[in-house]
Amino acid sequence: MNFDAIIVGGGLVGSSLAASLSRSGLSLALVESSPHSIEKTGWDSRIYAISPGSARFLEKCGGWDKMDKERINPVREMRIFGDDLHSELRFSSEDVGVSELAWILESGNLLHGLEKAIEHQENLKIFRPAQCTDMLWSDDGIELDLQDSKLKAKLIIGADGARSWLRQHAGFEANPRPYNQTGIVANFECEKPHRDTAWQWFRKDGVLAFLPLPENRISIVWSIWSEQAEKLVEDPEFAEKVMEASGGRLGQLKLITPPQGFPLRLMRVSSLVKPRVALIGDAAHNTHPLAGQGVNLGFRDARELSEVLLARGPRKDCGDYHLLRRFDRARREDILSMQSTTDMLQKLFNNELPGIPFVRNIGLRMVEGQPWLKNALIQHALA
Numbered sequence: 001m002n003f004d005a006i007i008v009g010g011g012l013v014g015s016s017l018a019a020s021l022s023r024s025g026l027s028l029a030l031v032e033s034s035p036h037s038i039e040k041t042g043w044d045s046r047i048y049a050i051s052p053g054s055a056r057f058l059e060k061c062g063g064w065d066k067m068d069k070e071r072i073n074p075v076r077e078m079r080i081f082g083d084d085l086h087s088e089l090r091f092s093s094e095d096v097g098v099s100e101l102a103w104i105l106e107s108g109n110l111l112h113g114l115e116k117a118i119e120h121q122e123n124l125k126i127f128r129p130a131q132c133t134d135m136l137w138s139d140d141g142i143e144l145d146l147q148d149s150k151l152k153a154k155l156i157i158g159a160d161g162a163r164s165w166l167r168q169h170a171g172f173e174a175n176p177r178p179y180n181q182t183g184i185v186a187n188f189e190c191e192k193p194h195r196d197t198a199w200q201w202f203r204k205d206g207v208l209a210f211l212p213l214p215e216n217r218i219s220i221v222w223s224i225w226s227e228q229a230e231k232l233v234e235d236p237e238f239a240e241k242v243m244e245a246s247g248g249r250l251g252q253l254k255l256i257t258p259p260q261g262f263p264l265r266l267m268r269v270s271s272l273v274k275p276r277v278a279l280i281g282d283a284a285h286n287t288h289p290l291a292g293q294g295v296n297l298g299f300r301d302a303r304e305l306s307e308v309l310l311a312r313g314p315r316k317d318c319g320d321y322h323l324l325r326r327f328d329r330a331r332r333e334d335i336l337s338m339q340s341t342t343d344m345l346q347k348l349f350n351n352e353l354p355g356i357p358f359v360r361n362i363g364l365r366m367v368e369g370q371p372w373l374k375n376a377l378i379q380h381a382l383a
């Protein structure tokens with residue numbers, strides 16, 4: 001039970017790291033608390049917009065090709081509206097010379113692909129379902145207690161989500177700040193064709209996004225004040241409310257998965273690493289979903305950490321603090337800029353102080369009129 005590294009959490013981000021390191025020669029353990037994911041027949045209500053950069057990483061990991069491709073849809077155009085009737089920002093894949101701006105897919109479909117990519121790997125042992133009970137540090141390694149076994153490793157990686165056991169147990173200082181908003185997710189069949197377009201409306205009551213799914217279905221994320229969200233998810237006329245909020249853009253909407261709400265918060269840690277410990281994905285940062293970038297940030301953590309580990313010399317201890325600090329430094333700017341931008345937009349569009357609605361709508365139109373600025377924004381979203 002001696003490993004080079006233990007990954008705690010086999011969600012999308014932890015599994016992608018395991019897949020990316022699975023042919024590295026490092027001996028790995030993956031500890032996941034839930035039983036195996038089940039292949040779904042109905043539509044999953046957790047839908048993600050995956051950037052082309054994340055798709056390339058997942059392809060390299062071997063998870064992308066193992067997904068059911070019939071269930072994923074490209075985004076070729078994005079249209080973003082302000083809360084007056086005129087302000088619009090438009091991005092198209094043609095303008096930036098790429099074939100798609102993002103891919104829309106189900107969480108379960110991708111997780112299943114990643115799980116297939118990591119099964120039967122000689123250097124990876126999977127403990128699942130398994131619960132962590134305790135952890136001890138020493139200068140040359142860590143010991144992790146599971147309910148019925150003890151694992152030792154040079155490095156432990158927390159990929160165990162927003163309420164991370166490892167983050168708390170290792171004493172990372174986190175400053176969660178609730179937005180008092182809830183992200184409501186649901187899927188619909190729509191009357192009018194979506195034409196591979198993602199739509200987003202910055203409204204007075206929150207942000208509504210439509211993401212295109214195959215066969216003229218869409219997934220929505222509606223980030224709204226939690227008090228309103230509680231009523232909305234129970235509302236028998238939920239589909240009509242969504243249609244009204246989108247100005248009937250895609251005609252009549254027929255609900256195909258029940259609406260589900262997720263509380264939204266901003267969470268930062270002062271450092272992603274400690275000696276022999278690193279955090280990735282939602283264990284390391286939570287952002288507002290209005291840019292649809294949470295899991296993409298997590299994939300970029302996994303990509304960077306695996307690059308740092310693979311580039312170390314053959315004799316270098318993979319829990320070495322200087323090595324981990326390199327990972328921390330490389331990820332800092334991307335995480336901070338995504339969190340600050342989404343936080344600033346959330347504040348700007350949930351503020352009715354005199355002059356603010358005018359400024360935010362003018363801001364959208366100004367960006368639309370500046371091709372270089374649009375290009376800079378889209379390059380970040382493609383990463």
Ligand SMILES: Cc1cc2nc3c(=O)[nH]c(=O)nc-3n(C[C@H](O)[C@H](O)[C@H](O)COP(=O)(O)OP(=O)(O)OC[C@H]3O[C@@H](n4cnc5c(N)ncnc54)[C@H](O)[C@@H]3O)c2cc1C
Nearest residue numbers: 009011012013033049160161183281282292293294295296
């Ligand atoms: C409403 C909403 C909409 C979103 N939309 C998007 C979007 O469009 N695009 C996007 O990029 N992001 C989006 N996000 C963000 C995205 O959901 C997260 O960033 C992503 O799920 C994080 O993945 P993860 O693997 O880090 O964590 P998780 O998905 O939380 O996985 C953690 C894993 O660890 C396991 N685990 C937990 N505790 C333990 C333990 N103690 N021991 C062992 N295993 C453990 C869990 O069972 C789970 O499998 C959205 C978020 C919300 C709330």
